[in-house]
Amino acid sequence: MIRDTLAARAPAAVFAAIGPGRQADAERLFARRDMRRASTPRDASVLLVAGDIPAEASEALARVHDQIPPPRATVQWQGEDPDRIAARVAEALKDLRGTGTGEADRLPDEPPNEWKGIGPHGQGGKGMMGGTPYGRPMAMTGPDIRDGLQLDRYTARIGPFAPMLPPGLTLEVTLQGDVICDVSIDSPPFAQPADADAPDLCLARVLRLLGLDRAADRVLGGKRPGALWVRGAIPRGLGRIDGTDIRGRVAAWRKGEAAPLGPFDLPQLLTGAEWSEAMLILASLPPSALIRAARATEAA
Structure with missing residues (x-):
């Protein structure tokens, strides 16, 4: 009760x-x-x-x-x-x-593509490996970007409403383990007003990704985050742009200062990073800078 x-x-x-x-x-x-x-x-x-x-x-x-x-x-x-x-x-x-009742499904309950029975093993591919069962491509081997060893590569599309990504951003990411070996932008983030770049919001995004929800709520309530060691949870040099890294941007936001960024190559910034590092990099980019970078990549 x-x-x-x-x-x-x-x-x-x-x-x-x-x-x-x-x-x-x-x-x-x-x-x-x-x-x-x-x-x-x-x-x-x-x-x-x-x-x-x-x-x-x-x-x-x-x-x-x-x-x-x-x-x-x-x-x-x-x-x-x-x-x-x-x-x-x-x-x-x-x-x-x-x-105890709610809304019905909006989409039919069926795989996003036909694959059953296709190929010599019925997995949707043409050879021993490959294929897209249930719309998810099977991993294929390829050289590791760090040492050249042959490791499984898995490619997936993520977005546009994945909570760890900015709204609207859709990435096609190829992973080897948790390392991003290739990334492309399928759709850029949705346009946002200038106040989305506010220092308290930018700092709160990083804090939430670090699992510090209470500290993020304090920041958005106009208080200090209460996590003086937060910079220590961020690797040095990660997400370096224009001579500043995530640590530097967090330090500026904690003072209530903006952290403007110049042009940067978004796929290059993410490639080679571990998944958790890449998500932290994205969280540390003010929406206006991220939108400009994504659109520039899309137009190139």
């Missing part, structure tokens, strides 16, 4: 799909105590769609929706104040708990 009562009072686990112009609003919304941002759709009950999602990302949004376990609900956020949208999310969760 007590456990059920406490569960009913707990904030809804919300997965956010953030559209153009809404990154700053959404990040500040999730600093509230009555909101909890789910790290994956599987952990969520409510899908919060912030702003208007471009048509080219509608299928990706539907896939995210269908990954949320039923019963589930969608809340569209078009600009209401934070108190109102938090209340709407709470109402949606209350309805789900009360009725």
Whole structure:
């Protein structure tokens, strides 16, 4: 009984799909105590769609929706104040708990491509290896970018609503273990207003990626992060651009100062980094600089 009562009072686990112009609003919304941002759709009950999602990302949004376990609900956020949208999310969760019913799947439950029975082993490929069972390419061997040894390479598309990536960014990444050996940009991040570059928001993104959610919430509440050792958790020289690295940018943001960046090659910056390092690099890039770099790469 007590456990059920406490569960009913707990904030809804919300997965956010953030559209153009809404990154700053959404990040500040999730600093509230009555909101909890789910790290994956599987952990969520409510899908919060912030702003208007471009048509080219509608299928990706539907896939995210269908990954949320039923019963589930969608809340569209078009600009209401934070108190109102938090209340709407709470109402949606209350309805789900009360009725036990929610929204149906938006996409058919079938593999994204035909593969069964194709090839000599039925795995979708032409030879012993290869193929794309269930739409996920099988790993193929290739030379390691560090020492040339033959290791499995796995290629996957990530985005545009992956929580560790900026909203809208879709990457095609080839990994050997956890090392990125090749990366290309399928779609650039969604355009965001200038306030998405605010020092407190930039610092909070890095803190959240380091698992310091409480420190991030303190920053967004106008307080010091309370984690003086945070720079020590970041390798020296990582994400170096224009003579400054992530440590330098974090130090500037902790003082409330901007950390402007000049042009840089985004794929080159990520290639050779371990996955966790690459995500930290992306989190340390102000949205305006990241958008410019992604668009420049796409246009090249």
